[in-house]
Amino acid sequence: MLVIRRDVCGYCGCCVSVCPQGALELIDAYLSVEGECSSCGVCARACPLGALEVADEV
């Protein structure tokens, strides 16, 4: 599951551009996961600040 650290996110949209599923949506300063996130972690790698993290499902 993708965790967004809102205190770190710079809402730049870099993650949105690399998401293979098109599952990320940025509206102004608010990034959200919509639709079919596969927890691949590509967005977490691309984030310039480290605001995204794939956490293990509990």
Add this chain to the structure above:
Amino acid sequence: MKSEYDLLVIGGGPGGALAARTAAEKGLSVGLVEKRPAIGVPVRCAEGVGRDLLEEFMDPDPAWISAEIDRAVLVAPDGYRMALEPSMAGSEVGYVLDRKRFDRELVMQAAAAGAEIQVKTRAVAPIMENGTVAGARIEQNGQVQDVRARVVVAADGVESKFARWCGVDTAVPLGEIETCVQYLMTGIDIDEAATVFYLGNEVAPEGYVWVFPKGPKTANVGIGISGRKSRDGNRPIDYLNRFVKSNFPEGRVVEWIMGGVSVCPPLEKTVADGMLIIGDAARVSDPITGGGIYNAMYTGRLAAQVAAEGIAKGDVSANALMPYDTAWRNSKLGKALERNYRVKEYFITLSDDKLNRLVHSISRLDLSKFSTLEIIKELLRHDPTLLLELRALRDLV
């Protein structure tokens, strides 16, 4: 917002603004939506643009120019600095813009030409009819309405969601996104007329650090690295903090700017039935420099011209809009993108030793023009020891 336009533009950056302005000047009814509440902010850009390129579109105005640039300095991994100074001396080679004002100026020009502008307004879905894009579902302040359009221009930047909703895969591979952070710094010692690029795998793997002047003792200090080189502890922010600590410890940061720039080839097809894709959304930013302002403006204007022809003929099919795709690919811009992609693919393989050699070699050249192509040509002519090294690029010149 009206319920119908000839042209609906999704995104209010320089590309969208040029598309809107051009179409309105041709007498089309134009609606432009920008999802953010303000045009031009937050900035997602290092703000550099070539002088010749910008002047294709408008006369320079101090109101939105932060600095005039007359040379570029390359800093090799070993610290060796060389200035790229075109021999056409006396004329500045470029500008560092104030994008907050520049973008707003362009959108105001579009408005003056007759385009309707809506901010804090976003497309949430395309309207599709028989496989053709026929408009967009638009949300503004919680209200949703269908807005029909003969042609939609997808100008939604690096995120490029609209074309994706229409079935075009716009995802950028991780290795071909430059993930970037920039500080607007003040109180630093800089050369106010030079853009400076720091190269090297320690400084910025598969990317570079830039220092672009924004005025006295003030500059955009930023970094882009490949997404595949980014990881915890070595993200762009970490590289930038290390760079700033050793180069500008006295500086003060007054703004953080983040963003992504694609350095992949352009989309295979930038038209669909009823839709044109332009600028960053079409992945036409430069694979070497990451520059995209001119590219967006160029494709935006061209898209509007081709859309206007299609609308006049009553045919907005992908076939009818294809001249847009063909024209930009065959333009100087399209050729440069193709060439620079190959040069970039070569550059990212270079060790710091080879980068050092290249920069030392470039420093011995007498460049008449300021371009990647010119540098490669001159290198091949003057440094036979690099022939073998640069063989991958020989057929480009």
